[in-house]
Amino acid sequence: MAAVDDLQFEVIYLCQMDLQxxxxxxxxxxxxxxxxxxAANPDATTVSIEDPxxxxxxxxxxxxxxxxEEDDELLGNDDSDKTELLAGQKKSSPFWTxxxxxxxxxxxxxxxxxRIKGSLLPIPGKNFxxxxxxxxxxLYGPFxxxxxxIFAIAISGNLSNFLIHLGEKTYHYVPEFQKVSIAATIIYAxxxxxxxxxxxxxxxxxxxxxxxxxxxxxxxxxVYGYSLFIYIPTAILWIIPQKAVRWILVMIALGISGxxxxxxxxPAVREDNRRIALATIMTIVLLHMLLSVGxxxxxxxxxxxxxxxxxxxxxxQTVAAAKSS
Amino acid sequence: xxxxxxxxxxxxxxSPRPLFAGLSDITxxxxxxxxxxxxxxxxxxxxxxxxxxxxxSVHNTIMRDLKAVGKKFMHVLYPRKSNTLxxxxxxxxxxxxxxxxxxxxxxxxADSEKDGGPxxxxxxxxxxxxxxxxxxxxxxxxxxxxxxxxxxxxGYCILPLTVAMLICRLVLLAGPGPVxxxxxLFVVIVMFAWSIVASTAFLADSQPPNRxxxxxxxxxxxxxxxxxxxxxxxxx
Numbered sequence: 001m002a003a004v005d006d007l008q009f010e011v012i013y014l015c016q017m018d019l020q021x022x023x024x025x026x027x028x029x030x031x032x033x034x035x036x037x038x039a040a041n042p043d044a045t046t047v048s049i050e051d052p053x054x055x056x057x058x059x060x061x062x063x064x065x066x067x068x069e070e071d072d073e074l075l076g077n078d079d080s081d082k083t084e085l086l087a088g089q090k091k092s093s094p095f096w097t098x099x100x101x102x103x104x105x106x107x108x109x110x111x112x113x114x115r116i117k118g119s120l121l122p123i124p125g126k127n128f129x130x131x132x133x134x135x136x137x138x139l140y141g142p143f144x145x146x147x148x149x150i151f152a153i154a155i156s157g158n159l160s161n162f163l164i165h166l167g168e169k170t171y172h173y174v175p176e177f178q179k180v181s182i183a184a185t186i187i188y189a190x191x192x193x194x195x196x197x198x199x200x201x202x203x204x205x206x207x208x209x210x211x212x213x214x215x216x217x218x219x220x221x222x223v224y225g226y227s228l229f230i231y232i233p234t235a236i237l238w239i240i241p242q243k244a245v246r247w248i249l250v251m252i253a254l255g256i257s258g259x260x261x262x263x264x265x266x267p268a269v270r271e272d273n274r275r276i277a278l279a280t281i282m283t284i285v286l287l288h289m290l291l292s293v294g295x296x297x298x299x300x301x302x303x304x305x306x307x308x309x310x311x312x313x314x315x316x317q318t319v320a321a322a323k324s325s
Numbered sequence: 326x327x328x329x330x331x332x333x334x335x336x337x338x339x340s341p342r343p344l345f346a347g348l349s350d351i352t353x354x355x356x357x358x359x360x361x362x363x364x365x366x367x368x369x370x371x372x373x374x375x376x377x378x379x380x381x382s383v384h385n386t387i388m389r390d391l392k393a394v395g396k397k398f399m400h401v402l403y404p405r406k407s408n409t410l411x412x413x414x415x416x417x418x419x420x421x422x423x424x425x426x427x428x429x430x431x432x433x434x435a436d437s438e439k440d441g442g443p444x445x446x447x448x449x450x451x452x453x454x455x456x457x458x459x460x461x462x463x464x465x466x467x468x469x470x471x472x473x474x475x476x477x478x479x480g481y482c483i484l485p486l487t488v489a490m491l492i493c494r495l496v497l498l499a500g501p502g503p504v505x506x507x508x509x510l511f512v513v514i515v516m517f518a519w520s521i522v523a524s525t526a527f528l529a530d531s532q533p534p535n536r537x538x539x540x541x542x543x544x545x546x547x548x549x550x551x552x553x554x555x556x557x558x559x560x561x
Binding site for chain 2: 140
């Protein structure tokens with residue numbers, strides 16, 4: 001009796017193994033040369049059968065590990081293929097569950113710091129997305145960098161206006177709280193709508209011209225979010241009420257973040273018609289410049305060149321100066 | 326035998342002896358006692374349902390809640406690693422603190438036409454939506470703290486800043502001036518640091534160690550914004 005039962009169990013066990021081997025073959029076809037790493041680690045396959053919810057995380061863990069060494073030098077095909085596959089593989093929870101959104105926050109502290117560093121030091125030839133994001137776009141960076149930027153602009157604007165008008169007797173300081181909501185609208189609209197438009201445009205061009213490199217929507221949001229980081233110290237330094245200093249800061253910040261964006265998107269459009277490619281890059285940089293100049297003009301009062309502390313002897317001149325600005 | 330069939334294949338231990346040999350020796354209901362006490366980590370008031378709280382005086386009811394709130398205030402003012410805030414969370418304290426802060430920070434209703442300080446509703450919304458956003462962020466990063474526990478901690482840790490607001494208002498009665506400003510700046514900075522230390526003491530343990538900084542930074546930003554609003558408050 002016991003022997004028969006054991007035999008039944010053996011049969012069931014063998015059927016399970018057969019099923020696993022069949023599925024393993026299916027997976028290995030999909031993932032090509034990365035299958036060797038999976039074969040070396042059969043536990044990954046076993047886990048994938050018994051617990052389908054766990055499959056994507058384990059598999060992408062091993063695959064990402066092996067794929068990364070290979071695509072450091074690669075610029076093209078394999079990488080974007082893997083990117084597409086891995087992106088599809090990773091977000092396997094339905095979008096109404098909490099776990100789906102947790103996949104967008106799957107970053108460690110050092111990774112966020114690395115990405116911020118990458119956005120501050122654009123090295124020609126190194127693509128921000130390829131180097132730092134590597135098919136793990138996160139929403140933590142863009143969201144909190146934008147939030148910090150909003151408060152930095154609002155607070156610095158307030159402070160700089162206060163310092164500029166410090167001596168005037170007619171000036172009563174008010175903390176202009178409305179500016180926070182306006183800043184929030186502008187920054188978040190820029191950080192989400194411009195990537196949406198750019199992504200739509202790139203998808204449209206991709207359908208006409210076969211591009212080697214294509215980015216997912218979240219990767220574009222990620223690049224834009226991290227590229228805004230340079231504006232945080234810039235906004236704080238804009239407190240200095242000198243026009244020349246402010247414009248130099250604008251140029252520096254625009255140079256750095258504009259070049260990060262340009263170098264990221266150049267590989268995506270260079271296969272295209274020369275003029276369209278150039279126009280795209282120019283538009284990206286132009287919008288960036290509009291954002292920074294607009295913020296400077298709206299939130300920071302112009303430092304008056306002929307500003308003098310009021311004295312009782314020359315009230316007329318002060319009033320005239322205030323009127324002319 | 327049914328249990329043996331359902332258990333998953335375990336190739337590692339399969340080979341030397343018949344599969345699942347020992348399983349027939351295990352039965353669930355008779356040999357292993359399955360009993361004990363399951364306590365749900367919410368307020369201990371649940372147990373008092375046997376002694377009905379319906380008949381007690383209103384004074385007792387209110388004092389019980391007030392004492393719980395007061396005990397948590399003490400825990401915030403002297404932050405040690407303790408579980409009281411997390412275990413017996415409540416939102417009364419945060420509500421009281423938020424309403425007090427918003428009442429003191431709101432702009433003069435007579436001057437509401439031109440730009441000024443925040444309205445009552447704006448402060449309220451900032452505090453609560455800020456707390457909800459930080460909680461969501463912490464949960465998305467993989468923390469194992471519950472939603473309301475986190476709201477409770479963040480709300481209670483506004484207490485030092487509310488105290489700072491009270492002190493600033495008193496100091497402002499003495500008239501504006503640079504010395505006045507220095508005193509207020511010092512008080513706000515100290516209370517800001519106190520809030521951060523208190524909330525980090527409670528929240529930091531719930532995050533995996535490689536993401537702790539990512540979870541604490543939004544808390545820093547939140548209290549910084551509130552401190553800024555307190556510092557720039559000017560009576561009309």
